Amino acid sequence: RQWVRQVYKLYAIVHHLRWIMQKDLLGQDVFLIGPPGPLRRSIAMQYLELTKREVEYIALSRDTTETDLKQRREIRDGSAFYLDQCAVRAATEGRILVLEGLEKAERNVLPVLNNLLENREMQLEDGRFLMSAERYDKLLQSHTKSELDAWKIVRVSEDFRVIALGLPVPKYSGNPLDPPLRSRFQARDVYHLPFKDHLQLLYSIGSNISTERISQLLSFATTLCSQESFTLGLPDFPLDSLSAAVQILDSFPMMSVQHVVDRLYPYNVFLGKEGRTAVKDALKRFELQDSESHLLPQRITKVERAHGNKPFKADVTVQIGEKEVTFQVPAGTGLLKKHSRSDTFIKTSSHNQLLAEMMQSHMVKDMCLIGGKGCGKTVIAKEFADILGYSIEPIMLYQVSKLCFKYDLKYNIQVLILCIYSLPLSVILKTAVGLHI
Numbered sequence: 001r002q003w004v005r006q007v008y009k010l011y012a013i014v015h016h017l018r019w020i021m022q023k024d025l026l027g028q029d030v031f032l033i034g035p036p037g038p039l040r041r042s043i044a045m046q047y048l049e050l051t052k053r054e055v056e057y058i059a060l061s062r063d064t065t066e067t068d069l070k071q072r073r074e075i076r077d078g079s080a081f082y083l084d085q086c087a088v089r090a091a092t093e094g095r096i097l098v099l100e101g102l103e104k105a106e107r108n109v110l111p112v113l114n115n116l117l118e119n120r121e122m123q124l125e126d127g128r129f130l131m132s133a134e135r136y137d138k139l140l141q142s143h144t145k146s147e148l149d150a151w152k153i154v155r156v157s158e159d160f161r162v163i164a165l166g167l168p169v170p171k172y173s174g175n176p177l178d179p180p181l182r183s184r185f186q187a188r189d190v191y192h193l194p195f196k197d198h199l200q201l202l203y204s205i206g207s208n209i210s211t212e213r214i215s216q217l218l219s220f221a222t223t224l225c226s227q228e229s230f231t232l233g234l235p236d237f238p239l240d241s242l243s244a245a246v247q248i249l250d251s252f253p254m255m256s257v258q259h260v261v262d263r264l265y266p267y268n269v270f271l272g273k274e275g276r277t278a279v280k281d282a283l284k285r286f287e288l289q290d291s292e293s294h295l296l297p298q299r300i301t302k303v304e305r306a307h308g309n310k311p312f313k314a315d316v317t318v319q320i321g322e323k324e325v326t327f328q329v330p331a332g333t334g335l336l337k338k339h340s341r342s343d344t345f346i347k348t349s350s351h352n353q354l355l356a357e358m359m360q361s362h363m364v365k366d367m368c369l370i371g372g373k374g375c376g377k378t379v380i381a382k383e384f385a386d387i388l389g390y391s392i393e394p395i396m397l398y399q400v401s402k403l404c405f406k407y408d409l410k411y412n413i414q415v416l417i418l419c420i421y422s423l424p425l426s427v428i429l430k431t432a433v434g435l436h437i
């Protein structure tokens, strides 16, 4: 994806990267703080790629415990042993530990983090003790390495660093940052891309769309992230997903922009009457309301394996109005079945339309199906997976459960169906692009 590369040439991003590099050189840990979205994480990952560093990653949740950071006890062949977890691996191997969602860390993990950040020290359950490189090297002057090994002292690499990512609390929900922990980081505000940079990025993605249309779309989205909208109780518009939306519009320039906005920000579902009116007014103000000439995708007419050496890609053709558009999407390893395998699945024209729209979203990002109980979300997801030859793995979530963070992806799962019942809206908006209702 050409445009993913483009992002990192933007002035604002280069600035963030330079700042992280300066702190890294000084041996300091950093905390990137900003509104929900993938920007902070992608900056951190880009930094790692630039400097060719290895990463250990953990998404903190309120269920994260000390064990998840330090050591997990496992039983194999009848005997118990300890398995190093992310923080220990990062410290001993000199990797960068990315801690995502610092505002979700509960009090019980704070002492471990504090000690690791401030002293580069950690007492492990298996009796080992992690010690800062400096202190360790000093001990080596008066003791031999085998003595230190016998005392189970392990050296923390001087290359070990922490990059924490988090939301500003309040404004967003979470635990306000504990002051001792806060003081151990160099913090930087990573706000959304500046308007001009963002516009430049979207222009480069959407060369088939008029620049006026793109700038209307971005202005609308920015309005929904303003202080006034926040006061009205409107959730932030997922600005980072605009690139994905523009990518869809670039392949389907004849498609309704309002429809794409609905997919990113399904205000009819989650807002009351007042909120809906406010969003509609904004749509009107930026001339994004549908005119008669705008179309919606109707159905999938063809699905084939992509030609050439692309084993996990499929070419999909979708009918929109009188036209047909072909585009490439990721695909699974199974057979592609455009015609339903299950005899029980009944396909109405609205199912055809939904499947075609899901293909569009699949081209660019993950998606979330929203609908009342028993309305057919799971069957449609299965049908979608069948068409593209994916195997599926359903997971039930009753709340933000630990399962989804701890799930070891050792199986070849291609489509994960997460049955979401009570995820906060901000999480859904942040992770999915195609919200199909």
Ligand SMILES: Nc1ncnc2c1ncn2[C@@H]1O[C@H](COP(=O)(O)OP(=O)(O)OP(=O)(O)O)[C@@H](O)[C@H]1O
Pocket (backbone or CB within 6 Å): 344, 345, 346, 347, 348, 351, 371, 372, 373, 374, 375, 376, 377, 378, 379, 380, 419
């Ligand atoms: N298009 C369809 N053709 C045939 N059967 C369908 C269709 N849509 C839904 N059903 C049937 O309706 C029932 C509910 O569907 P499904 O389990 O997919 O709904 P859901 O939205 O996932 O429900 P829940 O909210 O409980 O997760 C199932 O028995 C399914 O077989």
Ligand SMILES: [Mg+2]
Pocket (backbone or CB within 6 Å): 377, 378, 419
């Ligand atoms: Mg279901």
